Amino acid sequence: MAPLRSWFPIPPASHFSLANIPFGIISTTANPKPRLGVPIGDHVLDLALFTANNGFARQSTIQPHQHVFSELTLNSFAALGRPVHSVVRKYIQDVFLENTSYPEILKDNAALQKEALVPLKEVTNHLPLEIGDYTDFFVGRNHAYNCGILFRGPENPIAPNYDHLPVGYHGRASSVVVSGTPIRRPFGQIEAEKNNPIQSPCLRLDFEMEMGAFVCKANKMGEPILIDEAEDAIFGLVMMNDWSARDIQFWESTPLGPFNSKNFGTSVSPWVVLIDALEPFAAKGLPNAQQTLPYMQQKNEKNQYDIKLKVDLTSQSGQTATVCKVSATELLFSFPQMVAHHTIGGCPMRVGDLLGSGTISGNEPGSCGCFLESTQGGKVGITLSGGEKRMFLEDGDTVTFSGVCGTEDGGLVGFGECSGTILPALKL
Amino acid sequence: MALKSWLRVPSGSPFSIANLPFGVISTKEQPTGRVAIAIGDFALDLFAFTAAGGFSKSKELQPYSSVFAQPALNGLAAFNIQYQTRQYIQSVLAEDTPHPELLKDNEELQKLVFTHLSQVQCHLPFHIGDYTDFYAGLNHAFNVGVLFRGASNALQPNYTHLPVGYHGRASTVVVSGTPIRRPRGQILTDPTAEPKLPIFSPCKKLDIELELACFVSKPNEMGSPIDIKDAEEHVFGYVLMNDWSARDIQAWEYVPLGPFNSKNFGTTISPWVVLPEALEPFRTSGLQRSDSGQLLPYLTEPRKDNAYDIKLEVELRPSGTDKGKVISRSNSKYLLYSFPQMLTHHTVTGCAMNTGDLLGSGTISGTEADSVGSLLEMTKNGKEPFTIDGVQRAFLEDGDEVILRGTAGQGEDCVGFGDCAGVILPALEN
Numbered sequence: 001m002a003p004l005r006s007w008f009p010i011p012p013a014s015h016f017s018l019a020n021i022p023f024g025i026i027s028t029t030a031n032p033k034p035r036l037g038v039p040i041g042d043h044v045l046d047l048a049l050f051t052a053n054n055g056f057a058r059q060s061t062i063q064p065h066q067h068v069f070s071e072l073t074l075n076s077f078a079a080l081g082r083p084v085h086s087v088v089r090k091y092i093q094d095v096f097l098e099n100t101s102y103p104e105i106l107k108d109n110a111a112l113q114k115e116a117l118v119p120l121k122e123v124t125n126h127l128p129l130e131i132g133d134y135t136d137f138f139v140g141r142n143h144a145y146n147c148g149i150l151f152r153g154p155e156n157p158i159a160p161n162y163d164h165l166p167v168g169y170h171g172r173a174s175s176v177v178v179s180g181t182p183i184r185r186p187f188g189q190i191e192a193e194k195n196n197p198i199q200s201p202c203l204r205l206d207f208e209m210e211m212g213a214f215v216c217k218a219n220k221m222g223e224p225i226l227i228d229e230a231e232d233a234i235f236g237l238v239m240m241n242d243w244s245a246r247d248i249q250f251w252e253s254t255p256l257g258p259f260n261s262k263n264f265g266t267s268v269s270p271w272v273v274l275i276d277a278l279e280p281f282a283a284k285g286l287p288n289a290q291q292t293l294p295y296m297q298q299k300n301e302k303n304q305y306d307i308k309l310k311v312d313l314t315s316q317s318g319q320t321a322t323v324c325k326v327s328a329t330e331l332l333f334s335f336p337q338m339v340a341h342h343t344i345g346g347c348p349m350r351v352g353d354l355l356g357s358g359t360i361s362g363n364e365p366g367s368c369g370c371f372l373e374s375t376q377g378g379k380v381g382i383t384l385s386g387g388e389k390r391m392f393l394e395d396g397d398t399v400t401f402s403g404v405c406g407t408e409d410g411g412l413v414g415f416g417e418c419s420g421t422i423l424p425a426l427k428l
Numbered sequence: 429m430a431l432k433s434w435l436r437v438p439s440g441s442p443f444s445i446a447n448l449p450f451g452v453i454s455t456k457e458q459p460t461g462r463v464a465i466a467i468g469d470f471a472l473d474l475f476a477f478t479a480a481g482g483f484s485k486s487k488e489l490q491p492y493s494s495v496f497a498q499p500a501l502n503g504l505a506a507f508n509i510q511y512q513t514r515q516y517i518q519s520v521l522a523e524d525t526p527h528p529e530l531l532k533d534n535e536e537l538q539k540l541v542f543t544h545l546s547q548v549q550c551h552l553p554f555h556i557g558d559y560t561d562f563y564a565g566l567n568h569a570f571n572v573g574v575l576f577r578g579a580s581n582a583l584q585p586n587y588t589h590l591p592v593g594y595h596g597r598a599s600t601v602v603v604s605g606t607p608i609r610r611p612r613g614q615i616l617t618d619p620t621a622e623p624k625l626p627i628f629s630p631c632k633k634l635d636i637e638l639e640l641a642c643f644v645s646k647p648n649e650m651g652s653p654i655d656i657k658d659a660e661e662h663v664f665g666y667v668l669m670n671d672w673s674a675r676d677i678q679a680w681e682y683v684p685l686g687p688f689n690s691k692n693f694g695t696t697i698s699p700w701v702v703l704p705e706a707l708e709p710f711r712t713s714g715l716q717r718s719d720s721g722q723l724l725p726y727l728t729e730p731r732k733d734n735a736y737d738i739k740l741e742v743e744l745r746p747s748g749t750d751k752g753k754v755i756s757r758s759n760s761k762y763l764l765y766s767f768p769q770m771l772t773h774h775t776v777t778g779c780a781m782n783t784g785d786l787l788g789s790g791t792i793s794g795t796e797a798d799s800v801g802s803l804l805e806m807t808k809n810g811k812e813p814f815t816i817d818g819v820q821r822a823f824l825e826d827g828d829e830v831i832l833r834g835t836a837g838q839g840e841d842c843v844g845f846g847d848c849a850g851v852i853l854p855a856l857e858n
Contacts, residue, residue: 132598132599133597133598133599135597138685148684151684152684159683159684160623160624161614161624161626161680161681161683164614164625164626165614165626165680165681167681167684167685167688168685168688169594169595169685169686169688170594170595170596170597170688170692171595172558172560172595172779173557173558173598174557174558174650174779174780174781174782174785175650175779175780177650184650184651184778186776186777186778187653187726187776187777187778188776188777189586189589189590189724195585197586197589197590197724198724199724199725199726199776202777221599221600221602221606221609221693221694222609222693222853222856223856224856245777248777251586251590252586252590252592253684253686254584254586255584255592255682255686256563256592256593256594256686256687257594257682257684257685257686257687258685258686259592259593259594259595260773260774260776260777260779261777263595263774263777263779264650264651264777264778264779265650265778293614293626293627293628294628295628341689342689342692344611344612344613344689345611345612345613345631345674345677345689345690345692345693346609346611346693346694346856347597347599347600347689347692347693348599348600349599350599353599423651426651426652426653426778428653428726428776
């Protein structure tokens with residue numbers, strides 16, 4: 001793939017090359033009102049300022065809708081639909097190209113560059129979309145298998161329904177926060193001895209490495225989004241940390257599923273990477289031994305994206321460890337399949353709804369997307385760089401996800417960071 | 429109490445002056461939603477009332493009166509003025525009102541602000557950020573457990589220690605009267621056959637769930653649990669709820685993460701939100717835990733009478749017939765946990781509640797066969813169909829209508845909810 005060269009200084013190893021162009025919500029000390037922004041290299045293009053200064057003068061499709069760039073969330077932009085997102089992304093790419101078709105817009109406009117291009121370090125990120133509903137799926141089959149051994153027993157780790165439908169549960173929308181938000185260790189009921197619970201801070205706090213997808217199409221209640229339309233229902237992807245309280249989960253989850261063990265916090269990375277930017281990295285996911293029912297059959301076999309994901313842990317004292325490296329192809333179903341399944345009974349989606357893939361784990365050592373798996377249920381700990389040991393998360397630990405596709409030659413497409421630091425539990 | 433209104437309210441009306449629930453209405457003449465209170469056979473349009481200076485005698489409420497123009501109760505609830513508003517309107521409607529000039533003696537204004545309930549369109553009363561469904565109907569949980577696991581394993585060990593719940597789908601909560609389309613999905617034609625291969629089909633075991641639900645008024649910050657002694661302050665009021673369920677879709681999908689598509693095709697609530705103050709006279713104790721083991725301190729409530737004595741009924745009108753029949757009579761006291769306990773448990777991890785969030789109690793069943801809150805229990809998973817006027821039913825058929833009702837008290841002190849109704853539409857055909 002030919003690299004896209006810019007007149008603007010973009011470090012070659014930047015995850016925000018011109019091949020990317022993701023969207024987020026930013027504010028600055030100079031202007032604390034949230035608005036849309038696009039990271040380019042080590043800077044962010046303030047789209048509200050860009051628009052106010054006629055940045056979209058040479059882009060006719062977006063002109064009647066320019067107000068969306070000064071809104072507080074990406075919802076109105078997302079609602080315009082994928083063909084419009086595509087056109088806007090290509091235009092912004094072009095504006096930054098060395099041989100841009102529109103030099104007067106920014107390349108030759110030093111004053112606008114100074115105003116509208118803010119260093120990434122000086123920007124505050126906000127939750128990128130207003131979320132009506134959040135659903136978490138469970139389609140990382142290796143994760144399901146490993147957890148199944150622990151929760152269901154080694155004879156029967158995968159339930160009979162698993163390969164036939166993307167298993168999912170409704171999550172708590174109010175728990176979703178942007179990367180950087182501290183996460184307080186939850187309090188709850190845990191078993192002190194069998195069937196005898198106590199009220200206690202969670203003693204088995206875990207992370208879950210997932211991908212999240214935001215929806216950009218609404219359907220009427222009673223009318224499904226059919227699989228052929230479901231691809232256009234996905235706005236873009238983020239990384240997601242589905243923080244989990246394993247001891248609370250084990251005690252509460254039969255028969256209605258995880259609840260308090262999940263609803264204390266869910267972190268997402270701030271920049272929504274459009275599907276257009278991920279298309280060059282399309283790949284096959286996990287093979288399915290079962291025939292998928294027609295309502296979920298996708299024509300395109302390459303329905304996952306080869307995103308290299310990494311989880312790093314940093315302790316309060318500064319000791320580090322990389323606790324997971326895995327590809328986002330380790331999934332059994334795709335987001336369009338999840339959308340088709342989720343709406344098949346008539347469930348209404350709204351623009352801004354969030355879907356989680358479920359924990360992504362590989363088969364190799366060092367590729368488990370959560371501590372529950374990598375410590376084999378809390379049996380085998382990991383060692384950090386300075387000798388500290390970990391089984392589950394301690395207070396003061398910071399967990400950071402990063403994810404990237406492609407090569408420097410072609411231009412890296414990355415997701416920024418999804419991070420959170422654990423605060424100690426409150427005393428009840 | 430026997431407070432009387434100067435407005436004629438039929439005896440036994442669920443909307444007596446002892447009630448005064450809040451809702452959101454529109455009319456043909458004025459199609460924008462706004463806040464209203466139900467009284468007798470009428471809706472009192474609070475927006476029209478405000479515009480005409482109706483709140484002029486309340487220094488407290490005057491500054492907030494713009495909330496009555498909103499098409500949802502969230503604004504009202506965020507200012508926490510629902511209690512004072514109800515008190516004020518009660519004093520305006522009382523026979524011996526201290527302010528007769530405001531409405532009692534003002535026929536012109538009465539024409540503007542009162543619309544007969546039959547002429548009013550009710551809307552979803554709140555914008556709902558999150559909806560959670562609990563499972564606190566002990567008899568229901570037991571009955572269902574017996575059907576699927578046998579009597580000795582009917583209830584899980586966690587059941588009497590915490591109010592079991594799951595997050596629901598906020599987007600599927602609709603107001604009474606909204607038609608409910610039979611969902612399609614994956615089902616096993618024979619659950620006992622091996623290997624288990626699902627087919628894609630319309631749901632063949634469409635069911636109801638009779639529940640009580642509460643709306644949250646005061647929010648809490650993420651990371652800051654609600655203490656049990658403060659939990660009642662976070663309750664705006666109550667509605668009836670029908671948690672329509674697709675039992676065959678549920679049986680196949682729910683292991684291990686709980687019910688999902690079997691619930692998210694529709695959830696109906698009654699339109700008028702009854703305030704806790706109106707239900708105060710009907711406090712009673714709920715179901716008691718019989719086993720040993722104390723409830724953990726964070727869930728232990730200061731008062732024992734943490735349930736309400738509300739008579740609930742389920743009416744089924746089979747497709748093609750004109751008249752429905754009451755098939756079940758239950759009571760909202762058949763709950764093991766109260767709403768304050770559900771709120772406290774839900775936030776003990778630091779989960780953030782927002783104004784307008786909805787919490788369902790779970791199916792409320794009595795112990796007798798004619799007092800259960802679901803067809804699953806009533807027909808023992810379809811094995812014992814019943815007959816209404818010669819028509820046989822196990823689960824719901826297309827065209828069936830289900831109406832849930834609830835009333836506390838009687839005569840002139842009746843406090844009720846209005847209908848929670850829905851008609852089943854046939855499944856889509858590709």
